[in-house]
Amino acid sequence: MRQTASKRVLVTGGAGFLGSHLCERLLAEGCEVLCVDNYFTGSRSNVAHLLDHPRFETMRHDVTFPLYVEVDEIYNLACPASPVHYQHDPVQTTKTSVLGAINMLGLAKRLKARILQASTSEVYGDPFVHPQPEGYWGHVNPIGPRACYDEGKRCAETLFFDYHRQHGLEIKVVRIFNTYGPRMHPNDGRVVSNFIMQALRGEPITIYGDGSQTRSFCYVDDLIDGFLALMASPAAVTGPINIGNPGEFTIRELAETVIALTGSRSRLVHRPLPRDDPKQRRPDIAAAREVLGWQPKVPLEQGLKRTIAHFDTLLGGRALRAAAE
Structure with missing residues (x-):
């Protein structure tokens, strides 16, 4: 296996708010980074400062279509995450979550690559349990205006764990709670x-x-720390794991x-x-503290x-x- 310094990493949704910060951190860690985005909510300006970096590459691509590249790890972040954007075309939002997961899992299976899914606290819906632990199954309206995102992400989690059980794929599932910071879209409605x-x-x-x-509001730098800690954790640590500020x-x-x-x-x-x-x-982050040694600092x-x-x-x-x- 190649050393971390030369690891080639794919980030889908890499020109988005979270994706651009992740690309930046991976480059700082010595990785080669392939940023894939269809620029629906992502922006070239978010990664403009990275374009001249010798280990950074961008590709315009929609994850609802198969992708054929060679990488060592995959972070699947592609999906509009604010109600204004994901409700603009709810059918496409569901397709991005579900078909995107299928395509990225297929790629990871072919490459025998470790893959991380950016899931969401929205899988808990309007919760009856507070704070929300990972073992809570949630209270989600499957036919409401938010369902395209909530149920799309829930289905993506199902696919990740079925690929793990059926094909032995190394998966990591992170449930992201409200995150904020520079490069948020100014008109995303959050x-x-x-x-x-x-x-x-x-x-x-x-x-x-x-x-x-x-x-509960988590600063973006803390969230990216959580991503990296989860991806670097032992193979037996699959998640889902809450990352957010309690x-x-x-x-x-x-x-x-x-x-x-x-x-x-x-x-x-x-x-x-x-x-x-x-x-x-509000996230229950006991698992992140215990398993990853992670907690927010900002x-x-x-x-x-x-x-x-x-x-x-x-x-x-x-x-x-x-x-x-």
């Missing part, structure tokens, strides 16, 4: 990017429901923190809660400051300067 962009523009901050619903905040608390950090004069406005929106979400306020600075740069760096004057 709560962190929504609040920051609205605050920087001085617009009303939109809270769906009464703001008492809770979320700190729990109400949506209102998040909005008030963003307003304070940006110095914005934005006010809070309330809108009806979307259908099937989870009321609470506090919410620190991570938000870095993310706010990124979005302010996208807006020309004017908003934070204006707030300081």
